[in-house]
Structure formats: C-alpha cells, structure tokens
Amino acid sequence: MKNWIRLPNSEGNCIPAKDGSSGQKLYQREVGRSGFRGPSAQIYHRHPPAGWVTFEGPLRPRAFTLGKLSAGPACPLQARRVLFNDEMELRYWKTETKMHALARNADGDMLLFVHEGEGALFCDYGHLPFRDGDYILLPRGTSWRIEPHGTCEFMMIEATGDAFGLPDPNTVPGGVSVDPMRFTLPQIDDAFRAQQDDAFWEIHIKRRGAISTLTYPYNPLDAAGWEGDLCVVKLNWRDLAQRSASGQNVPPAAHCTFVAKSLSVSTFVPKVGEGKSGMLRVPFYHSNEDVDEFVFYHRGEFFSRGEIKAGMATFHPSGFPHGPHPCSYQEKMIEVPIETEEVAVMIDSMSFLNVDETIPAGAEWKAYVKTWEKAEETL
Incomplete structure (x- = not known):
C-alpha cells in the first residue's frame, strides 16, 4: 500500500447548497486516488464540474446498448469484445x-x-x-x-x-467484504x-x-x-443486497465483489434512503484519477442516469469529472422511493482501457457526451 501524503485541511466555503439558501449555489466534486481508497478531497465549485459546452477527443464518455449486439457466436471465447x-x-x-x-x-x-x-x-x-x-x-x-x-x-x-x-x-x-459462505x-x-x-x-x-x-x-x-x-x-x-433495520447503519450501495491485480468488480445493489428523511441523496460529481470506470446497468430505474436503461453500459475514462445527469436534481426526481431497485456491475481498471471500435455504430449512443451540457440551467 502506497504511503500517501495526507494533509487534512479545509479552505473557504465548503457548504454545498443547491436551493440557494446560503446565497450561492455550490457544486460538490470529489477527487480521489486509487479508486477512492487513497486520499480524497471535496472541492465546492460555483459552476457544475460537468457543465461543459463541447467535448472533443478520445477521452469522451461513451454509452452503449449491449442488448443491440447480434447473437452468437457458438464459441463464447470469441464473443463480441467491448x-x-x-x-x-x-x-x-x-x-x-x-x-x-x-x-x-x-x-x-x-x-x-x-x-x-x-x-x-x-x-x-x-x-x-x-x-x-x-x-x-x-x-x-x-x-x-x-x-x-x-x-x-x-x-x-x-x-x-x-x-x-x-x-x-x-x-x-465499512470493512464489508463478500462472505465466502x-x-x-x-x-x-x-x-x-x-x-x-x-x-x-x-x-x-x-x-x-x-x-x-x-x-x-x-x-x-x-x-x-x-x-x-x-x-x-x-x-x-441478491445475496449481497441488505436491508436496514431500526438502529442499523444504512448498508453500502456498492459492494466491491471481486478483485484482480489491476481491476475490481463492484456490484450496485438496491439501497435504502439515508438519514431521518429516508430520502436518497443525489450523488455528487467525482474525478477518479487512477481508474477507468465501466458500468453495466442490469435492472431498475437509474436515479442518477436519466435516459440510461437496463442493458446499457457507460464508460468514463479517468481524467475528467462526471456524475449525475441534470435531471437527477429536478424536484420530481428528488422525491424518490425510500428504496431504489438499481442493480449494476462496475469495473474499475487501474490500467487504461480501450474501446473496441468494431462495435456496431447502432449499439452506441453517440449523444451521451451531450447529456451534461445544460447542467447549470437545470440544477
């Protein structure tokens, strides 16, 4: 384990307020190292960190509908590479x-x-x-x-x-790992x-x-x-999903399930609401600077992802901030049930990932990069 340089500190206004009660809207972004297992910082911005106007170059976020890929082949070892x-x-x-x-x-x-x-x-x-x-x-x-x-x-x-x-x-x-039993x-x-x-x-x-x-x-x-x-x-x-009971802490939304030398596989399971209100908090923007992130959406309605549906997948290379889509902050989206039904599989890779560009064009949502463009006017 790396001996990180850690200097806990606080500077300036660190109170995010999306309703204007503090006189200024601030947007929280978490910057983390080593898949957020290393040092991290919360930075509070005056503008949405993902509120870009244009995005050019190979680093752009990608989204795919894997269910649109053709069936086969007979040998699974030669299946479509993503x-x-x-x-x-x-x-x-x-x-x-x-x-x-x-x-x-x-x-x-x-x-x-x-x-x-x-x-x-x-x-x-x-x-x-x-x-x-x-x-x-x-x-x-x-x-x-x-x-x-x-x-x-x-x-x-x-x-x-x-x-x-x-x-x-x-x-x-939280020290929670998979029970081999x-x-x-x-x-x-x-x-x-x-x-x-x-x-x-x-x-x-x-x-x-x-x-x-x-x-x-x-x-x-x-x-x-x-x-x-x-x-x-x-x-x-379903063996990972937990339910909270009176007096218990809220179980984590994501379980790190399997690991290899340079990647980890985590499972997002249904999550109960947080705090006394029982409401689910909108996740903040984040910049995971050491891993490329791939998420496959297995089932449910995805609270922070707007038009992303089950069977789709997103790929966010390290190097740029990403997070919830603007619709997650609309009032109608905040009033969510006390428990979500979101299930997803996330792969974090410490080594840079390549997208196989032979994936048929019809299986990729080309406009995905534009889904954050109106972040500031929506939030």
Missing part, C-alpha cells in the same frame, strides 16, 4: 443454443455475469444451475459449457494473466452424469487470443468426483 487492455477483456455474449463444444480459457480467470435468462452450466466440477443476476467465476483452465433455457445474455470479464479473488476488508469502505458450488448429480457420453467432443482453448481445438472420442466432463479448494463458484447480487 473493452480491453493487456490485463483484461470484456466481452458480451448472447445465445439461445446449447453448446456442443467445451470452452477453456488459458489466458486468465473468467467471470460471467448473467444479465438475462437461466439455464445450466456443466464444467469439470459438475452441474451448476444459473439465473439472471448470477456471477459465475471460472478459474483459468476450466472446461465448461452451458445449456440455456431460452435466450441468455452474459457479460464476460477476463482477468488476463491473472486470477480473481475477494477484496481485502481493510480496503473496502454465500457462494454456490457445482454438484456431481444426476444431471451431470446424464450428460456424459461417448460421442466426439471438442474443447476450444483460448491462449494469447488464439483458439486451439482438442477433439476427444468422449465427453471430457466425465468426473466421478473431486476434492480440494479450487472450484467454480456462483454468487447472485
């Missing part, structure tokens, strides 16, 4: 077809997030049913396939050359044994981005048993 760098890949895969070959990623651990659908996953360790909202962690080198029950959509996150683990509670706000493991059950046969089966192996194929005269998912402390595991966002 973001990438030397230490991670993010792909999006839509399928309604039973896999007739196995997949094995030799480039790193694979984390699947099930956005839509349900079905069964078969792997070296057995049979694992899945549903929407599940994370499925596939350790590097695991052979697997799925049998969807209808159309399924998956977000696939690869920790290239690395492995996913759990966050250190000492680095998580909440994970579900595959089982060698009747369904797993029933899929074993003596037909020819292929394993498609991805290594350094290239696919190699092994062919067997039988199904390689033929385990009779296993033991040890390495396994495929499953966790649903």
Whole structure:
C-alpha cells in the first residue's frame, strides 16, 4: 500500500447548497486516488464540474446498448469484445443454443455475469444451475459449457494473466467484504452424469487470443468426483443486497465483489434512503484519477442516469469529472422511493482501457457526451 501524503485541511466555503439558501449555489466534486481508497478531497465549485459546452477527443464518455449486439457466436471465447487492455477483456455474449463444444480459457480467470435468462452450466466440477443476476467465476483452465433455457445474455470479464479473488476488508469502505459462505458450488448429480457420453467432443482453448481445438472420442466432463479448494463458484447480487433495520447503519450501495491485480468488480445493489428523511441523496460529481470506470446497468430505474436503461453500459475514462445527469436534481426526481431497485456491475481498471471500435455504430449512443451540457440551467 502506497504511503500517501495526507494533509487534512479545509479552505473557504465548503457548504454545498443547491436551493440557494446560503446565497450561492455550490457544486460538490470529489477527487480521489486509487479508486477512492487513497486520499480524497471535496472541492465546492460555483459552476457544475460537468457543465461543459463541447467535448472533443478520445477521452469522451461513451454509452452503449449491449442488448443491440447480434447473437452468437457458438464459441463464447470469441464473443463480441467491448473493452480491453493487456490485463483484461470484456466481452458480451448472447445465445439461445446449447453448446456442443467445451470452452477453456488459458489466458486468465473468467467471470460471467448473467444479465438475462437461466439455464445450466456443466464444467469439470459438475452441474451448476444459473439465473439472471448470477456471477459465475471460472478459474483459468476450466472446461465448461452451458445449456440455456431460452435466450441468455452474459457479460464476460477476463482477468488476463491473472486470477480473481475477494477484496481485502481493510480496503473496502465499512470493512464489508463478500462472505465466502454465500457462494454456490457445482454438484456431481444426476444431471451431470446424464450428460456424459461417448460421442466426439471438442474443447476450444483460448491462449494469447488464439483458439486451439482438442477433439476427444468422449465427453471430457466425465468426473466421478473431486476434492480440494479450487472450484467454480456462483454468487447472485441478491445475496449481497441488505436491508436496514431500526438502529442499523444504512448498508453500502456498492459492494466491491471481486478483485484482480489491476481491476475490481463492484456490484450496485438496491439501497435504502439515508438519514431521518429516508430520502436518497443525489450523488455528487467525482474525478477518479487512477481508474477507468465501466458500468453495466442490469435492472431498475437509474436515479442518477436519466435516459440510461437496463442493458446499457457507460464508460468514463479517468481524467475528467462526471456524475449525475441534470435531471437527477429536478424536484420530481428528488422525491424518490425510500428504496431504489438499481442493480449494476462496475469495473474499475487501474490500467487504461480501450474501446473496441468494431462495435456496431447502432449499439452506441453517440449523444451521451451531450447529456451534461445544460447542467447549470437545470440544477
């Protein structure tokens, strides 16, 4: 852990007031290092930090509707790539077809997030049913396939050359980490044994981005048993959601769920209102100077994001302030229910991320960068 230079201090007027009660509107922006796990500062501006008039260049914020991407291919390791760098890949895969070959990623651990659908996953360790909202962690080198029950959509996150683990509670706000007892493991059950046969089966192996194929005269998912402390595991966002009770602190809106060397995966879960009023506070602008931020919106109405709907994703590179859209500050939006139903997956990458520019133009919301332009007149 870096020995940051920390000099706690306060200067000038540090009371944000959006209703003009202090005689001057101030807009709060948090500047943070190391994914806000390092030192941070709250700066109070006279004008909205995201109230730009124009935005030019490759740093611009991006938004995508991943559900518009075409279905397929048959091999999930070749699914549509969305973001990438030397230490991670993010792909999006839509399928309604039973896999007739196995997949094995030799480039790193694979984390699947099930956005839509349900079905069964078969792997070296057995049979694992899945549903929407599940994370499925596939350790590097695991052979697997799925049998969807209808159309399924998956977000696939690869920790290239690395492995996913759990966050250190000492680095998580509130010291809350994932309880390993909440994970579900595959089982060698009747369904797993029933899929074993003596037909020819292929394993498609991805290594350094290239696919190699092994062919067997039988199904390689033929385990009779296993033991040890390495396994495929499953966790649903519903297992992270918490409810407040009288006398308890409000649970966090975002749980850091999985970490690798240069990235973290967090889950935004339904959040109760804050304070005695039970109202949800509009989040402030922020500048996260050490990470690129990608958010996939899984379900619900997104309080701070206006026209962003479930199935969409936003990408905010580090280097510019961003935050709630102006509509979040309108009176009708402040009177929100005491509990939200927002569920999202956030990826913070310490290494610069690249957008795969082969994404079809119809899947990107080109005007997203303009959604903050009238910030000052709206707030």
